[in-house]
Amino acid sequence: MLLPRWFAEALLLLFSILACSNAAFIGVNIGTDLTNMPPPSDIVTLLKSQQITHVRLYDANSHMLKAFANTSIEVMVGVTNEEILKIGRFPSAAAAWVNKNVAAYIPSTNITAIAVGSEVLTTIPHVAPILASALNNIHKALVASNLNFKVKVSSPMSMDIMPKPFPPSTSTFSPSWNTTVYQLLQFLKNTGSFFMLNAYPYYGYTTANGIFPLDYALFKQLSPVKQIVDPNTLLHYNSMFDAMVDAAYYSMEALNFSKIPVVVTETGWPSSGGGDEAAATVANAETFNTNLIKRVLNNSGPPSQPDIPINTYIYELYNEDKRSGPVSERNWGILFPNGTSVYPLSLSGGSSSAALNGSSMFCVAKADADDDKLVDGLNWACGQGRANCAAIQPGQPCYLPNDVKSHASFAFNDYYQKMKSAGGTCDFDGTAITTTRDPSKFFSFPLIYVLQ
Numbered sequence: 001m002l003l004p005r006w007f008a009e010a011l012l013l014l015f016s017i018l019a020c021s022n023a024a025f026i027g028v029n030i031g032t033d034l035t036n037m038p039p040p041s042d043i044v045t046l047l048k049s050q051q052i053t054h055v056r057l058y059d060a061n062s063h064m065l066k067a068f069a070n071t072s073i074e075v076m077v078g079v080t081n082e083e084i085l086k087i088g089r090f091p092s093a094a095a096a097w098v099n100k101n102v103a104a105y106i107p108s109t110n111i112t113a114i115a116v117g118s119e120v121l122t123t124i125p126h127v128a129p130i131l132a133s134a135l136n137n138i139h140k141a142l143v144a145s146n147l148n149f150k151v152k153v154s155s156p157m158s159m160d161i162m163p164k165p166f167p168p169s170t171s172t173f174s175p176s177w178n179t180t181v182y183q184l185l186q187f188l189k190n191t192g193s194f195f196m197l198n199a200y201p202y203y204g205y206t207t208a209n210g211i212f213p214l215d216y217a218l219f220k221q222l223s224p225v226k227q228i229v230d231p232n233t234l235l236h237y238n239s240m241f242d243a244m245v246d247a248a249y250y251s252m253e254a255l256n257f258s259k260i261p262v263v264v265t266e267t268g269w270p271s272s273g274g275g276d277e278a279a280a281t282v283a284n285a286e287t288f289n290t291n292l293i294k295r296v297l298n299n300s301g302p303p304s305q306p307d308i309p310i311n312t313y314i315y316e317l318y319n320e321d322k323r324s325g326p327v328s329e330r331n332w333g334i335l336f337p338n339g340t341s342v343y344p345l346s347l348s349g350g351s352s353s354a355a356l357n358g359s360s361m362f363c364v365a366k367a368d369a370d371d372d373k374l375v376d377g378l379n380w381a382c383g384q385g386r387a388n389c390a391a392i393q394p395g396q397p398c399y400l401p402n403d404v405k406s407h408a409s410f411a412f413n414d415y416y417q418k419m420k421s422a423g424g425t426c427d428f429d430g431t432a433i434t435t436t437r438d439p440s441k442f443f444s445f446p447l448i449y450v451l452q
Contacts, residue, residue, distance in 0.1 A: 024299050024309030026292075027054030027074075029266060032061070033320035034337045040067035043317075047073060056115065056265060056313045060101035069108040076113040076265075076313075077101060079138065081124050084117050087137055088130035094137035095144065103145045111151055114138060115196060115265065119158040121177050131155060132183035139191055154188060156196040156265040159204070165247035167230040168237070168304070172254045185257045197248050198266040198315075201240040201288070206279055216240050218269075218284060219291030235303040239295065241267065245310055246302040261308050267292065268315035270328035271342050280328045282368065286343040289314060289334065293345075340367045344433050363416035363426035364409040366433050374408040377428035381411035388414055408432075 030043065044067045047055065056076040057064055068075050079087060079097065087094045102111050116135055121128050135153055142148040161181065165171045173181045188195060205217035215222055219239045222228070228237040237243040241264075248262050269288035273280025292312065301308035319333035319342065334342055343366075365374055382389035391398040392407045412432045416424060426434045 024296050025054050025311050026052075026296050027056060027076075027311070027313040028052055028334075029056045029058070029313050029316040030064075031058060031316050031318060031320045031333075033322045034318055035321055036337060038339060040064045044068055044071060044073070054311075054313065058118065060097075062101075065101070065105045065109050065111070068110070069105070072110060074110050074112045076115055077111055078118065079114060079116045079134070081117045081120060081127065084120065084124075084127050084134045085130060087116075088127075088134035091137045091140065094134070095141040098138060098141035098145060098147075102142070102151060103147060106147060106150070114142075114151060114153045116153060116155045118156050119160075119198060120155060121180060122158045122160045128177065128180045131180055132187060135184070135187050139187070148191070152193040153191065154193045154196045154263075155184060156198050158198050159200070159244060159247075162247050162251050165204075166243060167232060168243050168246035168250050168302075169230050169232040169235075171247035171250045173251045178255070182255055185252060185255060185260060188260050189257060194261040194263045194311075195248060195252065196265040197245065197262050199241060199244040199248075199264050200267055200315075201244065202269050202279065204240050204244065206277070212240060214279065214284075218287045219295055220287070230303075233304070237303060239291075241292065241295065241310075242302040246304045249302065249305050259308075262310065264310060264312040266315040267312060268332050270331045271319075271333075272331040273328040274326055277326060277328050280331065282343050286345065289345055336367060338367075341433055341435070342368070362435055363412045363432050364435055365405045365412060365428075366431055367405075369405070369408075369431035371404050373429050373431045374404045377431050378404065378408045378411050381408075381415045381428070385411075385415040385419070387411045387418070 028047075040061075040063045043064070048071060053072065054074045054076070055068075056078070058078045059080055060077040065075070065077070083097065087097055102114065105111060116138060117124075117127070117131065120131050135155060139148060139153050142151050142153070159165060161173050161177055162171050163174050185195070187193070201217040205212055205214060212228070213222065213226055216226075216228060217240045219241065222238070228243065229235070230237065235246075237246070245262050245264065252258065252260055269285040270277070270280040271282045271285035292314070296310055296312045299309050300306050301310060314334070316332050316334075318335050319331050319337055321330050321337045323329045331342075334345055336342055365377075378389075381387040389407075389411050390396060392410050393399060398410055408428075408431070412426065412428055416426050416432075416434075418424070426432045
């Protein structure tokens with residue numbers, strides 16, 4: 001029985017598992033606004049195969065939570081913005097929510113956090129006055145279920161609640177939200193929880209009108225004359241990501257709160273955009289997320305808090321093709337809706353040709369590769385590369401489907417299987433990607449090949 005196509009396309013993510021308890025982690029957000037959402041069991045199988053240890057759900061979908069049962073993956077569930085008012089007003093509603101969506105699944109499903117709403121202050125400000133009540137009611141329900149030490153509660157905030165995040169040392173929360181934010185921070189301190197921050201250098205760069213260089217947003221090294229320095233502390237910021245996290249720490253400090261860890265619940269970079277979204281490219285998205293993974297897993301904090309690692313969730317697993325708004329809104333994922341990789345992503349910052357969990361690896365054309373480049377790669381593989389391309393000639397078993405991506409995938413894989421042991425790579429001028437998807441599934445007849 002064949003696995004679904006989406007599942008067979010492996011994410012090229014090599015997440016390290018660090019032994020020490022305070023080691024930083026990289027997690028991933030799972031949005032569901034897709035035309036064809038893969039089955040939860042297949043999603044979990046994929047996450048496990050890529051050693052992804054932390055995920056964030058935007059709700060508490062029962063099918064997803066059941067699929068995570070008996071795995072070691074730590075799950076953050078979400079109270080939706082629409083549920084906050086009722087939960088904030090009625091403790092019984094909070095108790096019912098916790099019993100139904102958390103207690104019912106623990107310990108089989110490893111739920112470790114609850115995100116109450118998403119960017120409540122900036123998206124549904126009329127709910128802000130009751131947010132602290134909602135947090136407290138959820139926490140009290142956890143206490144009643146003896147889960148308060150296992151499951152932490154917080155609420156993701158947008159960078160927009162800090163109107164002037166640079167320089168970080170002078171950043172403060174918007175005065176209009178001081179009461180609500182103070183209540184939130186007091187709750188986090190009392191319960192030993194963390195400050196959830198949605199931090200997007202993409203928006204920091206695109207809305208700064210050229211003040212900051214693109215390389216700064218992408219974690220690239222800056223020349224000495226372009227380095228970003230806080231004039232008050234003289235701390236050097238090698239990335240906008242670090243500056244954003246530090247802005248949150250300084251803003252908390254301005255309200256006399258310290259040592260509440262910042263967890264970045266969303267960050268990422270779109271791989272495609274409209275005509276006025278020039279920075280939204282595959283190259284920039286790959287660079288950002290590759291460098292982000294390296295940055296987070298070095299286990300250090302931002303300049304002002306070097307000993308507090310920055311646990312981070314990448315936004316997001318899939319491109320959500322049903323989302324409205326600018327083109328970029330539908331292109332934040334590291335997978336297309338059909339499950340193919342948008343770009344290679346690995347801890348080392350490049351594509352990996354290594355087998356994942358012992359799976360056989362194949363070399364195929366990228367879904368969004370330029371046809372002209374694919375033709376060049378196909379001609380090279382079948383010529384100088386000495387791939388055996390007889391089967392994709394007219395009248396031969398693998399001629400159909402007769403399109404350049406299918407033929408290129410055949411030729412690329414034939415070359416790769418023969419030459420990888422001698423140093424051959426799966427690149428072809430950036431048009432190819434390694435995968436667990438068998439290229440023979442592209443064709444109308446079985447493809448016979450030899451794995452070396």
